[in-house]
Amino acid sequence: MILRATLAVLALAIGLASPAFAQETRSFTAANGTFDIPVAPQRIVALNDQIVALPLYELGAPLVGSAGRTDADGNHFLRGGMDTLGIDYANTDIAYVGGFNGLDLEAIAALSPDLIIGGPYTDPDVAEQLQKVAPTLLIDNGALGLVDTLKTLADVSGKSGSFDARYQRYLDNVERAKSYIGDTSVISITMTFMFPAGEELWVYRAGLGAIAQVLDDVGFAQPAVVAALAETQASWSAELIQDLDADFVFGFYRQQPDATPETIFAAYEKFAPGWCQALTACQNGQFVLLPGPTFGSTMAGLDLALELVENTVAGRPFTPFVEAP
Amino acid sequence: MTAVTHPRQIVLRSPRERLALKLPLRAVLVLCLLLLALFLTIAVSLATGSYGVALGDVLDTLRGITISRAIDNVVWEFRFARTLAAALVGAMMALSGAALQNATRNGLADPSLVGVSQGAALAVVTLTVVFPDISSSWRPWAAFAGAILVALAVQGLARTRQGGSTIRFILMGIGLSAFISSITSAMMTYGEIDRAMAALAWLAGSINAASWGDVWTLLAWCAVLLPALLAISRTMSALRFGEAAAIGLGAPVKLVRNLQLAVAVALAAIATSVVGPLGFVGLIAPHAAQRLAPAGMAMHLILTAAIGALLVSLADLIGRAAFAPIQIPAGLLTALIGVPLFVALLLRSRATTH
Numbered sequence: 001m002i003l004r005a006t007l008a009v010l011a012l013a014i015g016l017a018s019p020a021f022a023q024e025t026r027s028f029t030a031a032n033g034t035f036d037i038p039v040a041p042q043r044i045v046a047l048n049d050q051i052v053a054l055p056l057y058e059l060g061a062p063l064v065g066s067a068g069r070t071d072a073d074g075n076h077f078l079r080g081g082m083d084t085l086g087i088d089y090a091n092t093d094i095a096y097v098g099g100f101n102g103l104d105l106e107a108i109a110a111l112s113p114d115l116i117i118g119g120p121y122t123d124p125d126v127a128e129q130l131q132k133v134a135p136t137l138l139i140d141n142g143a144l145g146l147v148d149t150l151k152t153l154a155d156v157s158g159k160s161g162s163f164d165a166r167y168q169r170y171l172d173n174v175e176r177a178k179s180y181i182g183d184t185s186v187i188s189i190t191m192t193f194m195f196p197a198g199e200e201l202w203v204y205r206a207g208l209g210a211i212a213q214v215l216d217d218v219g220f221a222q223p224a225v226v227a228a229l230a231e232t233q234a235s236w237s238a239e240l241i242q243d244l245d246a247d248f249v250f251g252f253y254r255q256q257p258d259a260t261p262e263t264i265f266a267a268y269e270k271f272a273p274g275w276c277q278a279l280t281a282c283q284n285g286q287f288v289l290l291p292g293p294t295f296g297s298t299m300a301g302l303d304l305a306l307e308l309v310e311n312t313v314a315g316r317p318f319t320p321f322v323e324a325p
Numbered sequence: 326m327t328a329v330t331h332p333r334q335i336v337l338r339s340p341r342e343r344l345a346l347k348l349p350l351r352a353v354l355v356l357c358l359l360l361l362a363l364f365l366t367i368a369v370s371l372a373t374g375s376y377g378v379a380l381g382d383v384l385d386t387l388r389g390i391t392i393s394r395a396i397d398n399v400v401w402e403f404r405f406a407r408t409l410a411a412a413l414v415g416a417m418m419a420l421s422g423a424a425l426q427n428a429t430r431n432g433l434a435d436p437s438l439v440g441v442s443q444g445a446a447l448a449v450v451t452l453t454v455v456f457p458d459i460s461s462s463w464r465p466w467a468a469f470a471g472a473i474l475v476a477l478a479v480q481g482l483a484r485t486r487q488g489g490s491t492i493r494f495i496l497m498g499i500g501l502s503a504f505i506s507s508i509t510s511a512m513m514t515y516g517e518i519d520r521a522m523a524a525l526a527w528l529a530g531s532i533n534a535a536s537w538g539d540v541w542t543l544l545a546w547c548a549v550l551l552p553a554l555l556a557i558s559r560t561m562s563a564l565r566f567g568e569a570a571a572i573g574l575g576a577p578v579k580l581v582r583n584l585q586l587a588v589a590v591a592l593a594a595i596a597t598s599v600v601g602p603l604g605f606v607g608l609i610a611p612h613a614a615q616r617l618a619p620a621g622m623a624m625h626l627i628l629t630a631a632i633g634a635l636l637v638s639l640a641d642l643i644g645r646a647a648f649a650p651i652q653i654p655a656g657l658l659t660a661l662i663g664v665p666l667f668v669a670l671l672l673r674s675r676a677t678t679h
Contacts (some may be wrong), residue, residue, distance in 0.1 A: 070651060107649065108400050125461065126533060
């Protein structure tokens with residue numbers, strides 16, 4: 001009887017102690033300060049779907065909630081979720097907690113998270129309020145770049161091992177692609193972003209998700225005007241569209257009901273009539289339209305982007321762009 | 326203090342009848358109803374939300390009993406703070422509109438019409454987009470400085486050799502507002518996208534992240550600015566009849582008008598600095614107060630403050646709870662309510678003119 005009672009007390013003590021082991025903490029410095037975070041968090045809420053939630057889910061982190069978007073019919077979705085990983089709120093246990101700039105603090109608190117992760121787009125006052133619920137880290141993905149952001153997310157979620165293995169495989173594939181392509185520094189590529197209304201054309205030097213990372217890792221060149229951009233992106237004048245000519249142009253667009261390859265081509269024509277004649281890349285079929293969210297900030301995005309580059313640049317002959325003297 | 330009730334008014338007298346306060350009965354009744362509606366809105370706000378808390382637990386938490394740390398956070402830190410902030414911000418924006426309308430003798434005057442909100446918005450967007458390394462705790466100060474600077478610029482530009490002109494003040498305000506808004510839009514369009522996104526919620530007028538610090542700030546300023554406004558309400562009443570009539574009655578018109586403008590700008594600047602620009606509250610509330618219960622200036626100001634508090638509290642409650650977890654900024658809802666009212670006021674004033 002005494003033995004049984006002792007065992008019961010021991011079992012109870014172990015049971016009570018185990019959450020304490022699970023919540024062992026460590027110090028972590030994020031963009032908004034230094035916090036004590038769980039070594040192995042059990043319930044994470046992401047304050048951005050594409051930049052935070054998808055990489056965490058991909059790493060196998062315990063994601064219980066995420067900010068997301070709402071379509072015209074009022075349905076919530078994770079931007080790029082279905083495109084990249086085949087996930088959405090409907091087919092996962094991830095709860096919708098509002099838009100990234102309209103977060104429902106109570107919905108987040110109701111999930112009892114032990115870690116909350118946002119970014120530079122998170123309202124600092126909201127982040128401050130959320131500190132009362134759980135350590136709220138703002139990871140500055142803009143300053144870190146794609147790979148270091150993924151590495152940081154893996155670190156804070158206790159999934160560094162998963163990330164390191166997958167990232168090494170990606171680096172090996174990059175080397176393999178380079179061996180197929182040859183001297184990548186003599187091949188130039190421009191990255192653009194067009195909206196369906198054709199009102200603006202954005203040109204990216206860097207920071208356009210996985211594709212920008214892959215092009216940089218493989219070592220491609222950029223037209224001089226793009227390489228010289230002070231910011232990572234710029235709104236481009238229609239009169240200077242010929243300056244964007246390169247061996248290849250990767251033209252991104254955001255997948256939405258009114259944005260299809262046809263409407264985006266029409267948008268380019270509206271933005272700069274006769275644009276295709278001004279770009280030899282377009283004349284030679286080396287203008288590639290890409291749905292942006294598919295190549296977002298995930299390892300799957302990096303893998304997809306690398307495959308795309310291999311298929312487009314190494315997998316077929318192309319006409320090199322010769323800059324006028 | 327004794328109260329004497331006449332058919333349409335209540336007269337409060339001090340013991341030796343040195344002071345007497347005449348209150349229109351209808352205004353008192355309307356004020357009581359408004360305060361009751363405000364109290365009910367606050368009560369519903371405290372009991373409603375995405376975090377499921379039983380009403381009994383909410384009451385226990387408000388009585389200081391800790392059921393859980395999470396419930397304490399939700400009730401005290403999230404719901405109570407934002408509900409009080411909404412009410413205070415609404416009252417301040419409404420009073421700002423009333424003072425501006427009286428000072429400019431223009432029923433369409435509103436903090437956003439004379440550049441106060443736009444100045445605050447430009448300052449915050451500049452801080453967020455251009456100087457992202459500066460701590461966000463400077464945001465309220467930047468907003469306040471932006472609002473004050475624009476208000477001073479408008480007043481400076483509106484001055485002529487003959488002194489200030491209310492029409493020039495309004496026109497300069499509209500012009501400068503448009504100019505400032507275009508700079509803000511350019512920053513949002515061409516600035517670093519993550520930084521611009523961070524400013525979006527604030528620009529939409531969201532009370533989402535209001536904290537007790539914000540509540541104390543608003544309360545402290547209310548405690549200074551509301552009595553200041555009430556203290557000059559007698560002269561403000563005289564100004565209703567026009568500048569010449571007010572001077573004839575011996576009122577220090579110039580001083581009071583400048584004081585009104587200063588208080589109006591300060592009220593709007595403080596409110597905007599905490600929650601962002603909230604459109605139309607300052608425009609609607611004084612008109613609604615006038616329509617609901619015509620009263621003397623002091624009572625009109627109190628009614629206006631109550632209507633502003635109720636309007637923004639309701640907007641915040643609806644925006645927070647109606648489509649949860651989708652959060653609709655209170656600024657969007659006040660604009661949705663305000664635009665039809667604005668048009669109705671314009672049509673009504675046109676009909677009156679004809």
